[in-house]
Amino acid sequence: MTSQSGDRKELVHTVLRLAEQAGAEAMRFYHGRASFSLKSDSSPLTDADRASHDFILQFLPGLIPGIPVISEESQDPTYGPADLDGCFWLVDPLDGTKEFLKGTGEFTVNIALIENRRAVAGVVHAPAIGLTYFADLENGAFRQQGTESPVPIRVQRANREHLRVVASKDHAGPLVAAMLRRLPNVELKSMGSSLKFCLVAEGAADVYLRDVPTMEWDTAAAQCVVEAAGGRICTLDGQPLRYGKPGLKNPAIITVGDPDLAWPTLLDEELLTEHTPTRSAAN
Numbered sequence: 001m002t003s004q005s006g007d008r009k010e011l012v013h014t015v016l017r018l019a020e021q022a023g024a025e026a027m028r029f030y031h032g033r034a035s036f037s038l039k040s041d042s043s044p045l046t047d048a049d050r051a052s053h054d055f056i057l058q059f060l061p062g063l064i065p066g067i068p069v070i071s072e073e074s075q076d077p078t079y080g081p082a083d084l085d086g087c088f089w090l091v092d093p094l095d096g097t098k099e100f101l102k103g104t105g106e107f108t109v110n111i112a113l114i115e116n117r118r119a120v121a122g123v124v125h126a127p128a129i130g131l132t133y134f135a136d137l138e139n140g141a142f143r144q145q146g147t148e149s150p151v152p153i154r155v156q157r158a159n160r161e162h163l164r165v166v167a168s169k170d171h172a173g174p175l176v177a178a179m180l181r182r183l184p185n186v187e188l189k190s191m192g193s194s195l196k197f198c199l200v201a202e203g204a205a206d207v208y209l210r211d212v213p214t215m216e217w218d219t220a221a222a223q224c225v226v227e228a229a230g231g232r233i234c235t236l237d238g239q240p241l242r243y244g245k246p247g248l249k250n251p252a253i254i255t256v257g258d259p260d261l262a263w264p265t266l267l268d269e270e271l272l273t274e275h276t277p278t279r280s281a282a283n
Contacts, residue, residue, distance in 0.1 A: 008121060008136045011063065011113070015123050016134050018059055019109045023127025025051040026094055030128060031103055048100060049073055052093035052109055060089055060111070070248070072217045087115045090243065092217040096193025105129045106192030112220035117242040122224030124194045133198045135228035143202055155231040155257030156203035163266075164189060166196045166208035166255075175211035175252065175275055178268040197222035200257045201229040207263065208255040211275055216248040231257045236276040238264075252276070 026048035053073035060069050064087070071091040089111065094100060096107035105128035113121040121136040133153070135141035142150040164187045167176055180186060189205050197219070199205040220243055223233045233241045233255045241253055252275040256263050264272065 009139045012121050012123065012134055012136050012139075014063060015060075015111050015113075015121070016125070016132060018056060019111050019123045019125040020127070020132070022052040022055045022093060023109045023125050025055045026100075026107075026109070027127050030100065045073070046094070046097055046100065049094040049097060053091070056091055056093055056109075056111065060091070064113075070217065072215065086244075087113070088244070090114055090119075090217045090220040092194075092221075095218060096195075099192035104192055106195055108193045108195060110194055110217065110221040112217075112224055114220060114243045117244050118240075119220040119224040119227070119243060122221030124198055124221050124225060126193070126195060131195075133201065133222075133225045135201075135225040137224065137228050139228075141201055141225045141228035143198075153202040153225075153229050155201060155226075155229050156206070158206040158256070158258040158261045160261070161185060162187065163207060164205045166191060166199050166205045173211035173252075175267060175271050176209050178271055179209055179266050182266060182268070194218070194222040197226050197233070197255055200231055200255050201226045203229075203257060206257050206261065207266070209252075209267075210254070211252040213252070214250045216243050216245065216250060219250060219253070226255055226257075229257075230259070231255065232259050236267075236272060 028051065029046060029048040050073060053071050057069060057071060068088040069091060070088060071093060073093055092110040094107060095110050099106040107126065107128065109125045111123045112119045124133045130146040132144045141153050143153045144150040162185050163183055166189045189199060191199060196208050200208055219233065219241065223241060226233055233253055235241060236252050236254060241250060254263055
């Protein structure tokens with residue numbers, strides 16, 4: 001079903017509508033209307049997370065019967081699919097819960113389809129600001145604002161003398177700080193949730209380094225948008241980020257719009273070795 005270009009395009013639009021409806025469910029609890037608790041990793045869980053999760057899990061399994069749906073808010077979300085080379089959904093019902101609680105609007109509903117360990121279709125929907133990015137690897141990446149027509153997006157070539165770098169508001173680590181010190185003319189951009197990746201995809205930024213670990217549902221939908229727009233997301237040993245890993249945990253990653261950018265030269269070599277297991281083992 002999903003191998004044909006037209007079928008994939010139709011599937012993505014169906015997922016887009018589902019993400020919009022899930023976002024509307026989450027918005028019922030926006031601006032102080034959500035109670036929250038802390039999960040085992042000390043991250044917040046709100047009524048909005050649960051409402052979006054419940055809505056998505058009600059309808060998403062029926063789109064491609066028989067494949068697993070892995071959501072951050074599932075009872076046991078850290079299992080991997082039995083067949084790691086198979087097909088499954090990855091869902092983050094509310095990415096950027098801290099932004100939701102702060103009322104910035106920079107939170108998203110993320111839904112991605114994984115085939116053979118790669119994100120082949122994805123939707124990143126920001127309900128509070130009416131902004132959606134969606135993509136599949138056969139038909140390209142798009143940005144849609146509200147009810148306007150979708151606009152195709154592409155990455156841009158980087159100017160090494162004036163790089164535009166995305167940094168997380170809440171999760172910047174030592175590699176990020178060291179990189180910024182090495183780039184005196186850098187233009188710094190800040191954004192919440194998966195929207196950071198999308199800035200690179202639409203050509204508004206060149207580099208997004210994430211040296212603090214993420215989970216697979218944090219990155220999958222946005223990675224599809226980035227790759228369909230011509231960019232790359234890879235681990236710090238230069239390998240493409242892939243899915244279905246045991247525990248579903250990502251290592252440190254970097255997102256670049258220009259695939260020809262020599263991004264390792266931007267990083268501190270000693271810190272880079274510490275954050276890259278294969279490099280550490282070789283030394």
